[in-house]
Structures are given as C-alpha cells and as structure tokens.
Amino acid sequence: MRCTCGAQLLPDSLFCHKCGKPQRDLGPVEPEPVVVAEIAPPPPLPPPGISFRNKLAVRTGLLCAGLAVLLIQLVPSPLLGMIWMFFWLTVAGFVAVYLYHRRSGQFLTVRSGAHLGWITGVFCALIFLVFIALAALDTNVIAKMTEQVRQQVAEQGKSGPDVEAALKFLESPGGITTMIVGSMLVLFVFVGGLPMLGGAICAKVLEKD
Secondary structure, three states: OEOOOOOEOOOOOOEOOOOOOEOOOOOOOOOOOOOOOOOOOOOOOOOOOOOOOOHHHHHHHHHHHHHHHHHHOOOOOHHHHHHHHHHHHHHHHHHHHHHHHHHHOOOOOHHHHHHHHHHHHHHHHHHHHHHHHHHHOOHHHHHHHHHHHHHHHHHOOOOOHHHHHHHHHHHOHHHHHHHHHHHHHHHHHHHHHHHHHHHHHHHHHHHHO
C-alpha cells in the first residue's frame, strides 16, 4: 500500500510517515469531558444578636415604646393609673418580641427576648424623660407638684421645722433638680424592667409553639 506521495505504507497506518497525510477518515474527535468541581455553598450567617446595633430590633423597640407611652396617657382613672401603666409597659415588651419574630423569622431565647424588652423599656424611659423635661420648664406644673406634696404632708399630720425645710428645698432649683434626677432613676429601673418581663414571657411562649 502506497501513499499518493509514493511512499510505501505499513499495514494499518493512519498517517504517511513521509508526508504526514492521513490514510483514513478518523471522524470527529470527541472532546474530553470537563470535570467541574462542586463548590460547597458557604455556611449561613448566624442571626444578628439583639442590641442597639440591630436596626430591626431598634425600630421594633421604638415603635412599641411609642405606642405604649401613647396608650399610657389614656388613663381611664387616677385609681387605675399605676395598673394601667404596669399593663402597657409589660405588653410593649411582649409585642416587641412578637413583631421581631414575625419580621425576621427568628425565634429568640428568653434572654434575647428580655434584652429586646429592655431596649423597648429604654425608649419608653427616654420618651417619658422628654415629657418630664418639658414639664420642668413650666413653672405652673412645678407649683402643682409641690402643692400636692404639701397636701399629702398635711393629710398625714406631719409638721415641724424639718418638714418645712424639706418642703422649701423641694421648691428650690436644687430640689426640682433632685426630683427630676430621682424620676430619671425610677424611670430607667421601673419602666425598663416591665418590658423586659414582657419580652421574656413572649420568647418563652413562642419557644413552646
């Protein structure tokens, strides 16, 4: 068997050893399969913790605090004023945890629920402090407060130079400042504690569900 160039070919030769001409139709060359390595997806990010850096937690706490303070102002009667405040402050923390769960899909632990309730309570206290600061600028409000203190002292039958000196101190700028600072401390302890309780209760209820 010879090639067109005249060279003598070996049996079953695919190419001419002289000119390199192919001696038979080899057909299409199938490409080698490309092996694609599977890349594992990155692990899911852990849910954000409850803190003031968590924007959703801050927005939820501020919303519930504003609604709670608004509802607290609608006191049905002076006798029910404290119970009314206890109720809505606790509900504010409860609702804050519930709304956060609905918006994020995250189930909070009892500790995280209490933390979100505390954030709600801080906002409640700040709103109340704004009201107190505005009231302190009104001399009529201060006069009414000191008059109420005098009436309570008179009803209890207490009198004397020490009592009179204490009442005069309350009417002075230093006494007014003392009352405002004392109110701030009570607000941050009392107003912040009840929403914490409500938040912890809601987290426990959602945990059971």
